[in-house]
Amino acid sequence: MKKLIALLSVICFTAAMPAQQKETKLFPYNYAVDDLENGLRLVTIPTDFPNMVALYIVVQTGSRNEVEPGKSGYAHLFEHIMFRGSENYTSEQRDLILKKAGAESNASTNSDRTTYYETFSKEDLDPVMKLEGDRFQRLKYPEPAYKTETLAVLGEYNKNSADPTEKLDEVLHETAFTKHTYEHTTMGFLKDIQDMPNQYTYSLQFYSRFYRPEYVTIVLAGDVTRKQALGLTRKYFGEWKRGNYVPNIPAEPAQTEPRAAAVDWNSPTLPWMAIAFKAPAYSDDKKDKAALDLLAPIAFGSNSDLYQRLVLKEQKVDNLQTDFGNHPDPELFTVYARVKDPKDIDNVRDQILAAFKRFTDEMVDQTKLDATRSRIRYSFALRMNSSSAIAAALAPYIGLRRTPETINKLFALYQQITPQDIRAIARQYFTPNNRTIVTLTSNKGANN
């Protein structure tokens, strides 16, 4: 057993936190990282919240890993299949154990990771870890159960399908990406979902490729010690065999022209638009992503000039949002807007484009930059209001770098970013040839 990192002593939040320590660490909890020989990693975060434990198991597999044509949506399908029973527990037995633990239990998938989580009373930690160890190593699902679960996935597509923004996002990614797997959404293409019942054998292969210790990090936060967490992880995950599959995820070629698409929506809606630019991947040491992270709220957030004009003063838009997630590969910096009157679509598009252009010419105001750094710090602190919330806040970063320390490195990087950096990086990315615009309008009118 190799112990990678010893305990790091960092600040705990207290009401009397000295001012000079404010900027030191964004993730304030003591934590321990332990690596098993098979490649599995454990992150333990003892907290002051009593009695409860949050167990988050992060698999570095999402729709990004779905490289074969016709096989979109399988990372998400697995999020479902993992509840269908394992060698030593039927799904009914599994349900019963979690029910007796009073657990909140669920899972989620995105383009880059699948996260399984349970929050429950600390006395149930052993049986829950045992249960999880079994399904991660010995998932067992007969073909009929597999086929039935594919229908639940179709049901999930159905429940989402009334929402026009789901379609907007689908078309945005199809248009912006031509090679990289970010071309498809996490749900996958409808035709692939409808074909899932016929792909039982492929599903077994998918599990065997990605449900391996080197892809997985266990996060335990709450009323738990490192010793206890490590003991249970060794006991229930120690025999897990390392895999050897590495997907060949195609790089997206440089975009060489502006792209656009239009969606004709079948029921009444207000028009939506998505204006996106190819954007940098997550990094905690290169400035590109961090600089644009800081720019996003300054240019498009609720205190931006654009928001104040479009939403509060002119009132042409009732919903203006930015999506600029952290991804291992370059993805998109997207501004979404819902336009209140279809006649304003062109004007709103032009105003959003002008805001992108503005920050390639002008430097951001230093006061706003400082206010944004403050906002990031407090928003993180406000989120971490339970053991479950701490683990949930951590999970995306675990999916990227497998350590909480990346959060602190990123926050330190934010401190170094200057207005000049932001302008230079905005110039690099916000070019017409990097751009995709998708509009969604209804052939039934704005509303009825």
Place this chain on the structure above:
Amino acid sequence: MRHAKCSDNHRKPASGFWLPASLLLFSTALLASPSKPASVLQPGTSPLVTFRILFTTGSAFDPPGKEGLAALTASMLAEGGTRSMSYDQIVQALYPMASSVNSQVDKEMTVFSGTTHIENLDRYYGLFRDMLLDPGFRPEDFKRLRDDAINFLKVSLREGNDEELGKEHLYNTIYAGHPYGHHNVGKVSALAKLTIDDVRSFYRGHYTGANLVIGLAGGYPNGFAERVEGDFAKLPEGPGDKRRFDNPKLSPGTHIDVITRDTRSTAISLGFPIEVNRAAKDWPALALVASYFGQHRSSNSYLYQRLREARGLNYGDYAYVEYFPRGMFQMTPDPNLGRQQQIFQIWIRPVEAENGVFALRAALFEFDKLVRDGISQEAFETTREFMTKFANVLTQTQSARLGYALDGRYYGIPDYNSYLKTQLSKLTLADVNAMIRRHLRTGRMRIAVVTRNGAAFRDAIVKNTPSPITYNSPKPKEIMDEDKIIQAYKVNARPEDVVIVPVAQIFE
């Protein structure tokens, strides 16, 4: 000196005629200390400070023809300017703190909530206080927020979210002609006619000391609670919104509204009023039944296992004894949705259109079975164990604990976790099955369906056409045999009670 955990004494719920405990307490509080607002205080050591400023008023107090006024008034406070600051200035001021002021309006409760870091407490509270006590009622805010309300109903809900559409329409149908009978956000036609003067008038009449309960939690300093209480004591005392809301008078039989719109799948909600809320002694037993039958977003429940796990009909199937809005986005309910009247509700998430009638029949079949057979000893014990522990999950955060304490004050029950645990520990299987027989009566069932071919759906129901289902994999004999019963299961609705409703009429 720190404050006591809760500044009010709780009263046992009155039997028979029931009013929220907060209203019963009002008179004694007034006699004892006319200027001191009611409060629920939970001081602690967290660096975060949580506010929940509750007014026991809401959309049930919308004047007829002005449906939406309570919600618009709340949003004018939480998303509008004060007399001294425009809303864009407030947004700028809140930005570096990463805090916000949120409002939630239900039938009998309006709550303003927010959390801030102790380092920003003074600045944040100054904004929060002025937003609630010195509102600007500015025309530009009014126009924006009224548009938002209309677009929420007309576009987002009616045309972009079949599940929430069906659930909210079910409530409106059950409470037709009752003060609960419109969506909390209002009616489209009434919103269009509201004025700023209406908002001012609602604010003056309902944002009163008599309706106010101050909720504070976290590491706020000594003297802070007194400061907040002193500031809010400036509200006029007012008479308070004391009103008894009766169980709705519904005609007997099953009534079905088939909402027709161009959509891929079919969403189904069904339910009926119950005479039990959290204050009632029967509530823990009935809540246990709902958890067993359809715990929200959990695979650990009966309906989910029969419809989704065994048959792959949809994404999930749940049951409730309390209003739970926005359930598709949340794993646990928001607090401060206290109501005198509640319904028993079943939520069938969208199914493929061709399985819509089968899914409705399956839900009714399983519900009738629950009423007929009750639950087993094993199911009773495991569900009780689940609920006892799950209470800790519900109250994980400081904000949730404060919210549940405010609700406890309203219902006249002590600390939610210990109350629930104590009550559950006293229950027997016989009690629970007696509660099922007493409260789950199907004689006044209401059903809301959202589907693309309403006429075909209606036809299948009124003609009692069999609705067989096919699967993509072999099913056990037990399921196939049960399906034969379900596919012809009679939905006892008279033809005149199965009505096709164009979506454009909903929330109008």
